[in-house]
Every structure is written in structure tokens, then in C-alpha cells.
Amino acid sequence: MAPASAPLQLYDATLRDGMGGGGMSLTADEKLRVVHALDGLGVHLIEAGFPSSNPKERELFDLLSRESLQTSEVVAFGMTRRRDVAADADEGLRVLAESFAPVCTLVGKSSVLHVEKVVRASREENLAMIGESIAFLGAQGKRVLFDAEHFFDGWALDCDYALETVRVAARAGAERVVLCDTNGGSLPHQVQEVVEAVRASVPDVALGIHTHDDAGCAVANTLVAVAAGATQVQGTINGIGERTGNANLVTIAADLQLKLGYDVLASERLARLTETAHLIDELLNRAPNPAQPYVGKHAFAHKAGLHAAGVRADASTFEHVDPDLVGNHRDVLVSELSGRATVIEKAAEAGIDLDEDAAARAVERVKQLEHEGFQFEAADGSFELLMRRESEAYEPLFRLESWRVIVEKRADGHVETEATIKIWAPPGPDEQRYVSTAEGNGPVNALDNALREAIGATHPHLRDIELVNFKVRILDEAKGTGAVTRVLIDASDGQRVWGSIGVSENLIAASWDALVDSLEVGVQAVRERAT
């Protein structure tokens, strides 16, 4: 059992508890990207889900078993055995035992109300369910965490019984007992009191804390639990989760590290906090909350005038922490110079030769495009092209004359899609006109097919480029289908994945722009390597 003085652990529940939020859904491949992002951030434990509650989860665990992670361990999640069934005969526990994951979290009841009304078991049987399930997985070589569900509500009803579930779990070999405020209604003084009481009663048990935001106190409840002796904090990225969400692990990590002096993340990893938070929102097709502590676009925004002047005089006058520490930036003080330095750095990374003037033009272009609704955080490919277009060496793939897409639902119910493009390539005195028409199972697919048909012979590398993701968001939601549309496409050539973006009133026009960027980034990279 880990000593209570062990370093603080971050436990991410985004892929399991987080998915309980309305409209949350990720494919197995997207979940794998989340896992790598969390590993890169340096989270200690990643709860990936229940290994076989459905084919998608099974696929994820198959994928994960073949990955190697730098900093994180994968956790499989499940429940204590069913009532009146032997642990080794419980299907769920067998699935956990057979999973590759070295750590299992088992959730069980600590509240007499839930034992009685939901599980409908005797109090003794519930304790046996907890103890035998943990012991079974331990005997199978797993490290086991016990999520003590409804612990705080249960404490209020019968603190002796709640405490007994902790003792039983510890005796059965649980590495840690996680006190869960499952309904999220507890306030900081209550959490503090209960965690302190548990520490005093069972000082040898390592504790964790798992809170929800139903009373708007999930982050504070986590912090007071840590002060009271919990050494693992559970939460989700951006606080996603059922109802009002789980504790926001992004805020908690920054509070612990920057304000309370805990060493939870190496500083170069903490600087990925903003990027990681945004990536996971993008994968979930959620608009990142601009007001989110630490990582929101407005988190360090200052109004012109007094505040901005104060910040210029001494940033600590109007900023609680340095935004760089969490990979965010100040909004009013992004001077052109610092912008230019970043662009030159980014260009060098991508092997693009940009002088000061070209970098200044690129900075202006970014500002203008962001004003129009572009956002380059998830569109590194388009950003690379934007810089490339300001360099001397830039050569476009082709010159567009026109394109047309027809989508038709015929009287027989069949849907047909056809795209025609007219382009000139390669641009220059010897350019030739190409007209090609292709079908597709959707408008963007048809345009993609037609474009590849037209220039595929000149750019054989296009065959290796695959579009792997396609996302659409409406920017001014108040205007419904008449609003500006932002399309994000991820493409891959098998070696790297890049994002591209298109913004237009017209969904198809935005898609076309993102599509052309996608293909061009891949072709330019090959050109670069060839020269």
C-alpha cells in the first residue's frame, strides 16, 4: 500500500466518467489520441473504460495493449461483483482480470442508502462484494483501486458503515481507496471534515478524491481533500462528465502545481496544459470554453486601459499566474514582435525560410484570418502553408478555375453525388487545363476524388495521403444554417498527421479550402524532402 506521504497522483477519468456527459462520444482511434495527449501531459493514471462493455471499448483496449506510454499507466474500470455470485464467477471481474491493464479501479457502494435501494443487498453482502472482488483481482496480479461511491452522502447517513467499506477494501489489498462525491453536492467544509475523519480512523490507507461539480465546488473540494491528506486526485480534462461534470483536472493540476507547491507535473509538461485541453475539446467537437481557468482564450485577456497599463507596468498587478507556465498567453500584450518571433520559430521548425518582413506579413495574415473565424490551434498544416505562402520558394499545386458539386436524392431513394473541377497545373507559363468529374459518397469525398484524378499523375505522393477526420462547427450559432462554417480536416501520409482548416458561409466552400490545404501540406512536405 502506498504510504500517505507518497507524491500526489493525477488520475484522469475523461475516457470513462467524462463520456457520461450528454453528447460525448469518441471513436477508439480518437480515444487513443486522448491517451497519448494525457501521457504527454504527464498524468499518472488514465482510466480508459471497461474493457468489454461494448465492441468499441474492446477495440480501444486492443489498441492500448500494443502502445507504450512514457508517463502514464492505463487503468481498466469495473464494478464489484454482482450480488450472490462468487468473484471468480463474475463475468465483469473476469474481463478485468484478463485485460492487459496493470491497474483496475473497482467501484462499490459506501452508502447504506444505495446498498438498500439500488443494490438491494444486505450490508454484509455489500462488504463481501467489495472485499472479495478486490482480493480476486489482486490474486490475478492486478493493482486495485477502490472507488467508494457516494462516500460523502453515505458518511452523513451512517459514517461507521462508510468507514467499514474503506477498511474492508484496504484489508482485501486495495492499493488506494478513492472517496467519491458521486452526486456532487458536497461543500468544501464537509469534504474537509470527512477526509480528515477518515485519515484519523484509518491512517494507513492511501486515499484519493473524486468530485463532481453539482454545487460548483468540485475543484475546491478536491483541493481541501488534498490538504486533508488525499494523495490522488481524480478528474476529467475540461471538467466534462455527467450532469454538471467532474472536477476539472486541468484547473486542479495548475492550482496544485502553481499555487500549492505540489510537484505533480514537470514544468515543461505543465506548459502543454492549454494545448492538451484544447485538443481534447476539438476531438469531442466541443467549442473550448473561453472563460476556462488557466487555459481559456480569455483567461489572461485584459481590457485596454487601466488593466493593460497595469499589466505592462507589472504583470502581477492584474495576473494571478504567468500564462506561459500553462502554455497560454496574454491577450492584449501579444505584441507584433513576440508574434513575429513565434512565427519565425514555427517556420524554422517546419523547414521554411522566412525573413523578418515575411514573418510580419504572416502575423498580419493570422490576425486577419482569426478575425474571420479561423483558428490555427488544431490546424497546424494550414498554419504551415500560411507561412510557406509568405516565403520566396512557395509554389501552389494548381490554379483553380471552378468547381461544382451536385447532390441529388432521386425519386427511387438513391442519393448520388458528383463533383466537377476545372483547374490549371502546374501554375506557370506551361500550365495545362484539367477538367475532371468524379462521384463520391458525399460532397467532400467527390471533390477529393475529382481533385486527385486531376493532379494525381503529377503528384503520385497524393496516393499516400488519407483524410482521417472531418469536423464542422458553426461559428455564430445564433444564425443557424445561415452562419459561418468552420471545417477542420485531419490528414495523414502514414508518417505524420496534420490539421487543416477552411472557413466560409458555405459549408462546401469551407470544406474545399480545408481539403486543398490538406493535400497541399502533404505534397509540399515531399517537395521539401526532395530538395
Place this chain on the structure above:
Amino acid sequence: MAPASAPLQLYDATLRDGMGGGGMSLTADEKLRVVHALDGLGVHLIEAGFPSSNPKERELFDLLSRESLQTSEVVAFGMTRRRDVAADADEGLRVLAESFAPVCTLVGKSSVLHVEKVVRASREENLAMIGESIAFLGAQGKRVLFDAEHFFDGWALDCDYALETVRVAARAGAERVVLCDTNGGSLPHQVQEVVEAVRASVPDVALGIHTHDDAGCAVANTLVAVAAGATQVQGTINGIGERTGNANLVTIAADLQLKLGYDVLASERLARLTETAHLIDELLNRAPNPAQPYVGKHAFAHKAGLHAAGVRADASTFEHVDPDLVGNHRDVLVSELSGRATVIEKAAEAGIDLDEDAAARAVERVKQLEHEGFQFEAADGSFELLMRRESEAYEPLFRLESWRVIVEKRADGHVETEATIKIWAPPGPDEQRYVSTAEGNGPVNALDNALREAIGATHPHLRDIELVNFKVRILDEAKGTGAVTRVLIDASDGQRVWGSIGVSENLIAASWDALVDSLEVGVQAVRERAT
């Protein structure tokens, strides 16, 4: 001076501090609606702004001076006098003195850092600015609140000076001193410590608390300050405000009343909490946060299955408070696990008569559609239609013959979109054929326009239905643009908002299905009301 044991006051800063958030703007008439909503809720003090910082504010104060409010008092906000100017010669203070508002809040510096770097005054002059400004407004017959800006950061730098600003304000006649965590970076244990220390040092001064959410603890910081003796809480509705926002007064009011036993709002007024929070979001043209504590659409949502069964058995198993108390309601999310009981319950809510067999068919249909990629959690409208289609009474809007969309980027760079639909309506022996063509700024907009043109005359209610949101997601990212597309549309008739969904390989076909559901839900609701 109010005794420290005075009842707790709610002080709303939505119309002043809240307006500092990005993109916040309200007309004077809209602000008046906010004031009446806050008065209806029972907030004690409403900070309306600075009476003449601009013509809009002046207009608001003119309007307000002619209103009578039931429960709230209007507060005018301003700053302490300028450096080296007599209070009665300070233009800002004269404006406040002349305002009709009975209460004035004056903000001044309590941190030596700000006195030195921002005001650039001596410490003595800053104390004189505070004392003389308060005394001047007091002599003019105003009740004065002193907002001690940057109090907590200032305390850390020089607690004696911070305390001296409180003493000076009290001696000058301030009714209350409000301790402000202006940069929002404080944590609960710090706020508690400081408020307790201030109470101990100046026990006769009534205190208030004003926090921001930069460390994710604004609500908790407010609650601990109250526990430590603050008797006024300042915040904004839905936590709007600069950067990460102010403390959310909605959450705080509910926490104080329902969990801590303070009598801040009469219970019939607390039941307006959800409605008030949404109204103010609507006025600000913000989409209400579905995850917001107490008032969010998902705040009391449960996934079907174990949770839903628990809630049916005893709501306290999975709900921290009764949603009725804050004017919200329980919502059961439809998911793959949903059973017949949930469907029958949902149907009853929507006023649809479903027998056991029809419910069973609906459940089967949901399972099949979810397998194909449908997801009804965010598509309550489509789910309602799905149930309706299994009932005897269902009548579709029309019978589709065919549709066609053409999107063209012409050689001159212009993008044109045109949709043609051919339908038969109303379905039955007398059906007639309608052919209509419309343009749009995108393919879905064009289809929407064409469909409304075809059936708008028969269904005049369509005019009231607006598409307010449109989201696209690719379900199997590995297939890129060749993958299955899920489209979600939110529509509104000004009274309610509903979601609809379409899933297809083809983006336009998926959009069409979601679009037709959107319009049909609205029309069916009117039919329902008519029968």
C-alpha cells in the same frame, strides 16, 4: 453600520462587472429587463453601472429612476477620487452624488503594489482618497459600500496597509467593506484565513466578498468567506465577467439557501432561478451552459439504466437537491441502454399516447438507429418524432419525391448554391405535387428555404421556427470524408428549443433528414396544441 450578524445580502454585479466579459453587450432596455428579472428573483442589491460613463449608462439610470422595484435596491458604481483632487471637485464623485441611486459602491486600492504601480500615489494619499471620497458621498446622503480592490493579493504583500484601508473606509462612514479577490487567484484556505483575520482586527465593520474564478474556486471562496463572517456576497448571473468570470451568483444563492440554511431568497423566488439564469443568457445571446450547476439543462440529467432506476426508487440516491426547488427538472438521457419504461415516460411527457407494443417497437428502433450512429441524447426532437411515428395518430408533413442541391464555385470566384425539392403534400388521396427551387448561402440553408417555400403556406407556423445551431461530426474517422456523418440541428420556436439528428454517408442527406425532423417537430407541437 449594519451589524455583522445582519442577514446575508445578495449583490448582483452582472450589469457592471459582468459586462467586462468578451462580447458582452446589452441595450439600456435589455438591462432594464435584467433589473426586473433580478428584482423578481429577490436579489438585494443591483449594481447598475456608472451613471454617466457613456450615454447608454445615462439612459439606463434615467429609466431606472422611474421604475419601482419590489425587493432590490439600485447601486451606482464608481471609483474613489482622483489623486491630488478634492473629493467635491472630482467629476466622477459628483455624478454619483447626483444619481438617484440610494447606494453607491466605490472601488479603491488596498494593495501597496497597485498604489505604487497603477495609481502612482503615496500610501497616505491613497488612504485620503478612500476616506474623503466615502465621506463626501455620505454627506450627500448616500449609503456607501467600499470595494477593497486586490484585497487578498494586497494582504499577502502588506497586511497592515490592507487593513488600514478597511479602517479608513469604516471611519469615513462606509456601510460595508467588500473584500475583493480582483485577480481571482486566491484559494479557499487563503480567503478563509484573511477574512477571519479581518473580522478579528476590525470586528465592527460589516464585510462583503467579491471573487473571480481564475483558480476555479470563486464559488467556494465566497462560501468560506461567508462562514468566516462576510454578510454580503457579490457575483454575476451565470458567472459572466472578465477573463474567467465573476463568482456565479446563481450557484452561490442555491448553495447558501439549500445547503447552508441561509435565508437569502424566499422559496418561491428561488424557484425562478433557472428561468432567470436562462433569460439573462438569452438577452446576452449566449447559449446557456447545459452543465451549469442547479440550472443547466443537464444538471439533473441521468443516463438511462442504473442511475435512472435508482432515481425512480429514491431521487436522493442520485440527486443532490430536488430540481423543483430551483425551477429545473429531471431529465433522463436516452441511450443504448434505455428501456421501455423510459420510452413510455418520455412519451407521456411529450403528450404522446404509446401502448406497450408501440413502446417496444420504439425501443427496437432506437437500438437499431443507435447502432447506425444515431444518438438521441442531444436530439430530443427526433426522439419525440420517433415515438410519435409509432403511435396511431402520426401523420407526416409530406411525402418526398426527390431533392437536388448544386453548389458551384464559378470562375469569377463567386460561390452559388441552389436547391430544388419535389414533394407531395399533404400525404393522402388529395396529395398535390410541389416543386420549388431556392438559393441559400450553403446547401442546408438552400434546402431549408426550398422546403419552407413548398409547405410554408400550408404550415404558417414554420415562420416561427428558426434553426439556431448546426453541428456535424464524422463517426468513423478512419474513413475520412468517406465516413458516416452525423448532423445535429437545434431549432426553436421562441418558446422551446429542440434537437434533431440525421445520419448518413452523405453529409447533405444527413442534413436533410435532421432539417425535416427539426421542422416537423415544431409543426407537430402546434397540431398537438390545436387538438
